[in-house]
Amino acid sequence: MFYSPTHCGLVFHIVFYNMKSMESLLTFSLWTLIHCLDFVKAATLSIHPGRSVFFYYETVTLSCAVPGSFRSWTVKRNTSTRSSVSCETWGQLNGSSCTIKGVYPSDSGVYWCESDSRECSNILNITVATGVILQGPAVPLTEGDSVTLNCSYKEKYAKESTSNFSTAFYRNGAVIEKTSEGRLSFIHVSKENEGSYKCVHPTKGQSPEVWLEVRARAPSTTAPPPPPLISLPRLAYTIFLFILFTGILILCISMCKG
Numbered sequence: 521m522f523y524s525p526t527h528c529g530l531v532f533h534i535v536f537y538n539m540k541s542m543e544s545l546l547t548f549s550l551w552t553l554i555h556c557l558d559f560v561k562a563a564t565l566s567i568h569p570g571r572s573v574f575f576y577y578e579t580v581t582l583s584c585a586v587p588g589s590f591r592s593w594t595v596k597r598n599t600s601t602r603s604s605v606s607c608e609t610w611g612q613l614n615g616s617s618c619t620i621k622g623v624y625p626s627d628s629g630v631y632w633c634e635s636d637s638r639e640c641s642n643i644l645n646i647t648v649a650t651g652v653i654l655q656g657p658a659v660p661l662t663e664g665d666s667v668t669l670n671c672s673y674k675e676k677y678a679k680e681s682t683s684n685f686s687t688a689f690y691r692n693g694a695v696i697e698k699t700s701e702g703r704l705s706f707i708h709v710s711k712e713n714e715g716s717y718k719c720v721h722p723t724k725g726q727s728p729e730v731w732l733e734v735r736a737r738a739p740s741t742t743a744p745p746p747p748p749l750i751s752l753p754r755l756a757y758t759i760f761l762f763i764l765f766t767g768i769l770i771l772c773i774s775m776c777k778g
Contacts, residue, residue: 562586563593563633563641572658572730573647575674575681577622584616584633584641592636594618599629623648650676652727654719660733664708671702671719671727688720709734 564585574580584593595607595618602609607618610627620627625648633641644658655670669689674681683702688695692715697704706713714734720726 562639563635565595565631565633565641565644567631567644567646567658570658571655572645573649573653573655573728574623575653575672576624576648576650576676579619579621580623580627580646581617581619582611582631582644583618586616586633593633593641595631596634597629597631599626601626625649647728649728650674652719652721652724654717654727654730656717656730656732660735661709662735663710663737665734667706667709667732669704669717669719669730669732671704671721673702673721673724686722690718690720691715711736 566583566585568581568583569578582595584595586593593616594613595611595616596604597610598604607613611618611620616633623646628647629645631644631646652671652673655672657667661667670683671687671689672681672683673685685702687699687702687704689697689699689704691713702719704717704719709732711734714732716729717732718727718729
């Protein structure tokens with residue numbers, strides 16, 4: 521359900537926010553930390569669609585982006601049934617990508633890219649549910665980004681979901697907004713928007729919680745622009761005025777002495 525950057529310790533912050541619903545993911549993440557030798561920036565795991573919670577039977581594709589690397593990378597996962605399982609046993613492998621055609625609750629768990637030397641990418645946590653879900657970004661946001669959280673409802677065997685219902689949105693267990701439709705938008709997110717979110721359908725219950733992470737924007741390293749150079753005509757005009765006023769000053773001094 522969540523994205524964890526290359527620093528392993530952030531996994532604990534992610535999984536402890538809601539122990540009741542996330543205790544199994546804690547086990548998966550701890551196992552992954554022990555299994556992987558290191559979390560490196562050489563590979564990045566992305567997901568399409570770009571969210572962390574999915575309805576039954578949706579198609580999900582996970583891809584390892586490894587620019588300039590000659591190592592062999594593959595998508596692996598930990599679930600409630602098996603640990604450190606490569607894509608070939610649970611998805612369709614296509615190069616450095618893996619597709620699950622029709623996710624099921626047994627696909628809920630921790631996913632990552634791993635090299636042949638046991639180096640690991642970032643972690644993506646996926647949850648598969650039925651009924652009400654909150655569709656939020658799978659990766660952290662940066663301060664100033666825009667995002668929309670969609671509260672959706674779908675029956676188990678229905679073809680389409682809907683967000684056309686009044687919705688109450690919660691952050692860290694407290695109601696923050698009630699809307700006439702299942703959408704909550706932030707034009708410019710800040711660290712104040714970070715937290716655990718869920719939505720509640722008026723009759724169908726509530727969604728699993730999702731963690732919205734907001735990172736500080738990196739300070740700009742662009743040098744300030746140099747001051748504009750004075751144009752030649754303006755420079756000549758300035759010199760002319762200086763000579764003129766200097767001449768007048770000298771003339772006045774001479775007249776005063778006379």
